[in-house]
Amino acid sequence: MSGHAPEHDPEPGPVPEETDRAVERATDAFVAHRNLLFTVAYEMLGSAADAEDVLQETWLRWVRADLRQVRDPRAYLVRITTRQSLNRLRTVRRRKEAYVGQWLPEPLLTASDVAEDAELAESVSMALMLVLESLTPTERAVFVLREVFDVGYDEIAEAVGKTPAAVRRIAHRARRHVDARRPRRTATPGEAWAVLESFRRALDTGDPRDLLDVLAPDVVLVSDGGGVRRAALRPVVGAEKVVRFYLGGIRKVSATVTSEPTLVNGSPALVVRLDGELDGVMALRVEDARITGLYFVRNPEKLTHVASGTPLTLR
Structure with missing residues (x-):
């Protein structure tokens, strides 16, 4: 994935005017990609509430980044969102173990443009979201990033902390698992x-x-x-x-x-x-x-x- 930004402000610290401009640039970039980041988090977590929390955590890390070292804001934001989603996914899986009865993804009212995009509609369908629940957190992250958002293996490797070769193996295993359980023919x-x-x-x-x-x-x-x-x-x-x-x-x-x-x-x-x-x-x-x-x-x-x-x- 693109340039790696530090998690702390560089020394010496920026003057107030520079700080204001940096926050403004960070805000503009975040807002431009917010819907994408929410979709990534939701497909990984199956919960709009948890996805919103992940976006808040992503923003807090993003606004502290040195944007001068970030060559691709979209890729960098997706990486942060993926890492925060993985952290939360491991937590919510424990919560689901104590859930009463069957657990289903949180339904979202969506506009007609989502339905018109066949790839997007299938990726957020309740049927596929339920299949994704059977994957491990890392398998789910790799599948979502690769199969849904077409992220490169090298970028996924940075996001999930694995080697590109390992990511390829995980992607193959997750794809085989999902293909065996997804609907045989999607209705028009x-x-x-x-x-x-x-x-x-x-x-x-x-x-x-x-x-x-x-x-x-x-x-x-x-x-x-x-x-x-x-x-x-x-x-x-x-x-x-x-x-x-x-x-x-x-x-x-x-x-x-x-x-x-x-x-x-x-x-x-x-x-x-x-x-x-x-x-x-x-x-x-x-x-x-x-x-x-x-x-x-x-x-x-x-x-x-x-x-x-x-x-x-x-x-």
Whole structure:
């Protein structure tokens, strides 16, 4: 990666006017790349809250850097973000071990431009984000930087503290692992919207036959209540079991249940409300015009980023 800046101010220290100009330049560069840095951190962590914390830590280190020694601000910022994400990833993995039930990534309300970028939409999809959870922290960092952001092996090596040769081996292993678990064929946006609309109508009517028509026989439902809202402690596998779980759960409450189509993590999804109050977000994985994966996030702490859009970018 580009020039290595020291972690402390050079001696002698700059005069106040120079300091102000340096902070202004640092701020401009950080703001210019902020959406990219957030996307890197989010794809590594699966949590918008943790990604925001990483960006704050990145800023504190960036503003102390001697920019005269930084040849490529974007590369340098990505390196800082990656290191801070790795540090936090090791911490949150311990936190997830004590999590009640299934853990799902924090859903993000995204604009149509994310959905139109097929590469970006797939990289932040709930299906792929869940696969990334099965990688080690270093494997995840290498996969995200190489496969999603097309960062060179030498730059990744600096970011993760490995040799380029080791990074190549890690990248190959992580790619093989992900390829074995990612969806067989990603549905087009039009196909996904059509399936979503059929699913929404089936949910509204509560007719088991309509639900079975839109669910693949081997569909998997993963629900995340965080120990606060009702959710299955383990994945529910099979169309009939998924229908029973839904009809025997949320459809039985006395409140009025409504669902609204929206874009979450770059893909069609449903925002579920009970008596007008936000209850959860249901993301879908669609293959061959059937739903093969349902990701139902009900944990209130993970629903803070579905009220307004989150800008994401690969560049």
